[in-house]
Amino acid sequence: MANGKNGTNLTNGKNGTDTTNAKNGTNTTNGNNNAGNIGNFGSCSVPEIQFGAGFDGRRETSFEPVDKVSYNHGSAQNIDIITQFMCDQLVNTCKADATAKATCAKAKTAADGAPAKTGKQADAFNAVFGKITNFANVTPLDDQGNPIAARSLHRGLLRMLRRTEGYLGA
Numbered sequence: 641m642a643n644g645k646n647g648t649n650l651t652n653g654k655n656g657t658d659t660t661n662a663k664n665g666t667n668t669t670n671g672n673n674n675a676g677n678i679g680n681f682g683s684c685s686v687p688e689i690q691f692g693a694g695f696d697g698r699r700e701t702s703f704e705p706v707d708k709v710s711y712n713h714g715s716a717q718n719i720d721i722i723t724q725f726m727c728d729q730l731v732n733t734c735k736a737d738a739t740a741k742a743t744c745a746k747a748k749t750a751a752d753g754a755p756a757k758t759g760k761q762a763d764a765f766n767a768v769f770g771k772i773t774n775f776a777n778v779t780p781l782d783d784q785g786n787p788i789a790a791r792s793l794h795r796g797l798l799r800m801l802r803r804t805e806g807y808l809g810a
Contacts, residue, residue: 679740684710699785
C-alpha cells in the first residue's frame with residue numbers, strides 16, 4: 641500500500657489485488673479483462689480516470705488514466721483528451737472486443753454530460769464501467785492552485801457589493 645496526497649484508491653486488478661492511494665478523492669474499483677456486459681478489454685485493464693491536483697507537477701486539477709501501463713498518457717485539463725486516448729488504445733493496442741469499444745464510447749458521452757473540468761466527469765466516465773468513484777468532492781483548482789468555485793463566488797459578491805454601493809450612495 642502506498643500513500644498519496646488526499647484520498648484512497650483501491651483497485652482489484654486481473655492478477656490479484658493492488659491497493660494504492662490516489663492524490664485526491666476516493667476511488668474503489670473492481671477491474672478485470674472479462675467484465676461481462678462491458679466487454680473484454682484484451683491486454684489492457686478496464687479504463688478508469690482519476691481527477692485531482694498535482695498530476696505531472698500541475699497546480700490545477702486535471703484528469704489522467706489510473707493505469708499508466710495500459711494507458712500511458714500524461715494529465716490533461718480537458719477530459720476529452722484522456723477519454724479519446726483511452727478509447728483509441730482499446731482499438732490500436734489492447735485488441736479489445738466490440739462491446740468494450742462501445743462501452744468506452746458510452747463512457748465518453750457520459751463524461752461530456754457532466755459539468756466540465758470537475759471530478760463529476762471522471763465519476764460519470766468510471767460509472768459506465770461499473771466503477772464507483774467520488775472525484776466530485778475534489779474542488780477544481782485553477783492554474784495557480786486556487787479554488788475555482790470560491791473565486792467565482794468572490795467575484796459575484798464583489799459585483800453585488802458594487803451595485804449595492806450605487807444604491808446606497810444615491
